[in-house]
Amino acid sequence: NHSEFILGIDVGTSGMRAVVVESKGFSEEKIVFSTTVTMPFPERTSNQSEQNPAIWLMTLEKLFSQLQSFNNVSKITKLVLDATSSTVLLCDQNGTPKTPALMYDDKRAQTQANLIKKAGPNESGAHGASSTLAKVLWLENHLQATQSQQDLNAYFICHQIDFLNYFLTGKTNITDENNALKLGYDSMRQGWPEWVKKLVSIPLPDVVAPGTELAKIQPGLTQQYGFNPNLMVYTGTTDSIAAFLASGANQVGDAVTSLGSTLAIKLLSDQPVFAPQYGIYSHRLKGQWLVGGASNAGGAVLLKYFALDTLIELLPQIHIDKPTHLHYYPLLEPGERFPISNAKLPPKLTPRPDSDIEFLQAIIEGLVEIEVLAYERLSELGTPKVKRIFTAGGGLKNAVWMTLRAQQLAAEIEPANNTDAAFGVTRLISK
Ligand code: ADP
Structure with a gap:
C-alpha cells in the first residue's frame, strides 16, 4: 500500500492555502508541506461585494512559487481545490472574465431573488439574493444592455473554483455538484430543473461529483513550476464541506458542530433532508448526504452579555452539577430557523438571577x-441518530459548554481532528 502526494488548495476570502499530503488513505495521512498567501479583501459597499478574478490567478501563482520550497513537487500526482461557495462571474470561451466576480456575500440581486422565489420550489438551494443563481441572473441582465444574446450564448458561468480549474486545465463549463447547489442544481434528481433552464439564458455547466477527474494540468504550468506532467486535477467542493472532511467525520452518523458566533451542525446521513422551513439542505458527498442546518443562537450571545475576559474569569466559578432549570433560548434578536422555525421567536433570557x-x-x-x-x-426529519460529534469553533475554549455538551448529547464528543480545509479537500480524492 504505497503512499501518494496530493496537493489541496483552499481558496478563501482573505487568502489561499496549499497543503501537500502524503496519503495512504483516510486517517493515514501526513501533512508534509503547507503555505499560505493573503489576498486583498473584496471591495464592499452596503449590499455589494466584488473582486477582480485576476487577483485569484496572481494569488494562485504566488502559492505555486512558494510551493517550490517543497522538495518533491514533481511527485505530486493529484490536485484538488475547494473555494467559497456562491462567488461567481461570467467568462467568454477563452476564459476571459466578462464581469467582476460577485462575492459570496453580495446581495444586490434582490429583484432576481424575487423571480427565483416565484419560479422555484422552496427546497431549492438557489433562494436568496446571495445565491449563485440570483447573481448569475443579475450579471446576465447587466451584460444584456451592451451585448447580443449570441455573444452571451458563448459565455459560461464560472464559480470561483471553476475559474481556477479552467486556469489549471483549460476545461470550461464544468463544475462540481456541491458548488452547483446554490445555482439551483437538483442533487436528488441529478440534473438541472426545467425552471432553472428557463430562467438562465446562457448555458448551464455540466455537473459532476466532487472528486471527479477533470484533466491533466496544463503543460505551461508544468514547465513553469516543475509539476509532474501527469498531475491530475480533480473537481472539488465548497470551503465548508472541505472543513467538514478535515474534522475526521467520515461515516454515516458522524457530525460536526461549529460552536461559533452562531451554532451550525452538519451530519453525514444515508438519506438527504430538504426542509426549507428550517433552512436545512443536503449536499451529496461520496455517495452519502451531508445534511446541514444552523441556529441563530451561539457563542455571540455569551459575548453580548459578558466581555471575553469576564467570561473567562466567571466560567470556573460555575457549579455545573447544580443546573439552573431556567431553560433559556439565547438569541441576539427575535427570530430562529433551526431547530425551531419561527421568524418571530423571542429570545428567552429571563428571569435573570x-x-x-x-x-x-x-x-x-x-x-x-x-x-x-x-x-x-x-x-425526526429522517437522518440516522448522531453517533460522534466532532467540535470546531471558539466555543471549544469554553470548558463549561464542552462539559455540559458531553453530559447531555447522546453521542461521543471530541474536538475536530483538524479544521484546515486545504487538508480536508484532499480527502475527496485520497484512496
Ligand atoms: P466565529 O463564528 O465568529 O468565527 P469563533 O469560533 O471565533 O467565532 O468564536 C465563537 C465563540 O466562542 C465566541 O462567541 C465565544 O462565545 C467563544 N469563545 C471564543 N474564545 C473563547 C475563549 N478564549 N474562552 C471561552 N470562549 C471563547
Whole structure:
C-alpha cells in the first residue's frame, strides 16, 4: 500500500492555502508541506461585494512559487481545490472574465431573488439574493444592455473554483455538484430543473461529483513550476464541506458542530433532508448526504452579555452539577430557523438571577439544549441518530459548554481532528 502526494488548495476570502499530503488513505495521512498567501479583501459597499478574478490567478501563482520550497513537487500526482461557495462571474470561451466576480456575500440581486422565489420550489438551494443563481441572473441582465444574446450564448458561468480549474486545465463549463447547489442544481434528481433552464439564458455547466477527474494540468504550468506532467486535477467542493472532511467525520452518523458566533451542525446521513422551513439542505458527498442546518443562537450571545475576559474569569466559578432549570433560548434578536422555525421567536433570557455566574450558566445551558434539540430535529426529519460529534469553533475554549455538551448529547464528543480545509479537500480524492 504505497503512499501518494496530493496537493489541496483552499481558496478563501482573505487568502489561499496549499497543503501537500502524503496519503495512504483516510486517517493515514501526513501533512508534509503547507503555505499560505493573503489576498486583498473584496471591495464592499452596503449590499455589494466584488473582486477582480485576476487577483485569484496572481494569488494562485504566488502559492505555486512558494510551493517550490517543497522538495518533491514533481511527485505530486493529484490536485484538488475547494473555494467559497456562491462567488461567481461570467467568462467568454477563452476564459476571459466578462464581469467582476460577485462575492459570496453580495446581495444586490434582490429583484432576481424575487423571480427565483416565484419560479422555484422552496427546497431549492438557489433562494436568496446571495445565491449563485440570483447573481448569475443579475450579471446576465447587466451584460444584456451592451451585448447580443449570441455573444452571451458563448459565455459560461464560472464559480470561483471553476475559474481556477479552467486556469489549471483549460476545461470550461464544468463544475462540481456541491458548488452547483446554490445555482439551483437538483442533487436528488441529478440534473438541472426545467425552471432553472428557463430562467438562465446562457448555458448551464455540466455537473459532476466532487472528486471527479477533470484533466491533466496544463503543460505551461508544468514547465513553469516543475509539476509532474501527469498531475491530475480533480473537481472539488465548497470551503465548508472541505472543513467538514478535515474534522475526521467520515461515516454515516458522524457530525460536526461549529460552536461559533452562531451554532451550525452538519451530519453525514444515508438519506438527504430538504426542509426549507428550517433552512436545512443536503449536499451529496461520496455517495452519502451531508445534511446541514444552523441556529441563530451561539457563542455571540455569551459575548453580548459578558466581555471575553469576564467570561473567562466567571466560567470556573460555575457549579455545573447544580443546573439552573431556567431553560433559556439565547438569541441576539427575535427570530430562529433551526431547530425551531419561527421568524418571530423571542429570545428567552429571563428571569435573570442576581448572580452573574448563574446567569452565564443559564445561557450556556440554553445553548446546549438548542444543540440537543437540533440533533433530535434532524433525526425526526429522517437522518440516522448522531453517533460522534466532532467540535470546531471558539466555543471549544469554553470548558463549561464542552462539559455540559458531553453530559447531555447522546453521542461521543471530541474536538475536530483538524479544521484546515486545504487538508480536508484532499480527502475527496485520497484512496
Ligand atoms: P466565529 O463564528 O465568529 O468565527 P469563533 O469560533 O471565533 O467565532 O468564536 C465563537 C465563540 O466562542 C465566541 O462567541 C465565544 O462565545 C467563544 N469563545 C471564543 N474564545 C473563547 C475563549 N478564549 N474562552 C471561552 N470562549 C471563547
